[in-house]
Amino acid sequence: MKEVIAVVRMNKMNQTKKALTDAGIAAFFAHEAWGRGKGLVNAEVAAAAAAGNQEAAEILGSKGKLFAKRMVTVVVPDEKVSAVVDAIAAANKTGKPGDGKIFVLPLSDSIRVRTGETGACAIE
Numbered sequence: 001m002k003e004v005i006a007v008v009r010m011n012k013m014n015q016t017k018k019a020l021t022d023a024g025i026a027a028f029f030a031h032e033a034w035g036r037g038k039g040l041v042n043a044e045v046a047a048a049a050a051a052g053n054q055e056a057a058e059i060l061g062s063k064g065k066l067f068a069k070r071m072v073t074v075v076v077p078d079e080k081v082s083a084v085v086d087a088i089a090a091a092n093k094t095g096k097p098g099d100g101k102i103f104v105l106p107l108s109d110s111i112r113v114r115t116g117e118t119g120a121c122a123i124e
Contacts, residue, residue, distance in 0.1 A: 001075065001076070001077055001078065001106075001107045001109075001110060001119070001120060001123065002075070002076060002077075002078055002081045002104050002105065002106060002107060003073060003074070003075050003104070003105045003106075003107050004073070004074045004075075004076065004081060004084045004085060004088070004102065004103070004104050004105075005071060005072070005073050005102070005103045005104075005105065006071070006072045006073075006074075006088045006092075006100060006101070006102045006103075007033060007035065007069050007070070007071050007072075007100045007101050007102075008069065008070050008071075008072060008088070008091075008092045008099075008100040009069065009070075009092065009098060009099070009100065010068050010069060010070055012070075012091060012092045012100075013030065013070050013072075015091040015092070016070075016072060016088060016091045016092060017030075018091070019087040019088065019090060019091035020072075020074065020084065020087055020088070022087065023083045023084060023086075023087040024080075024083070025074055025076065025080070025083075025084055025087070027074075027075075027123070028072055028073060028074040029072070029073040029074075030070050030071070030072050030073075031070070031071045031072075031073070032068070032069075032070065032071075033068075033069040033070060033071040034066040034067065034068060034069065035066055035067065035069055036066055036067055037097055037098060067098075069100070072088065075107060075110060075123050076123065077120050077123070077124070081104060085102055085104065088102055089102065110122040110123050
């Protein structure tokens with residue numbers, strides 16, 4: 001069992017939901033998130049701006065801001081991971097910086113609260 005976490009653009013959420021549904025994944029979570037990629041900010045300029053250097057702050061401008069994103073979480077059996085990753089990647093790929101990230105993490109167990117079912121039974 002794996003947890004797939006994807007950080008995607010806000011304007012790609014409808015395509016992401018459709019892609020997951022088309023891949024046979026009906027259950028997932030979507031959370032509001034804020035963040036930015038490392039490529040958008042020069043670390044030295046950001047450090048100088050944080051230290052109070054006005055010129056650095058002006059150079060940094062809006063590039064130091066955090067941007068609204070969506071974080072999608074899906075828990076699936078191991079055999080469905082590649083379908084989930086492929087669906088999310090296809091729905092979000094524009095070829096430009098900011099397309100997002102996908103993380104795959106192992107899960108040791110899951111429990112359906114209503115019935116007490118555990119493991120794969122709890123997520124299917």
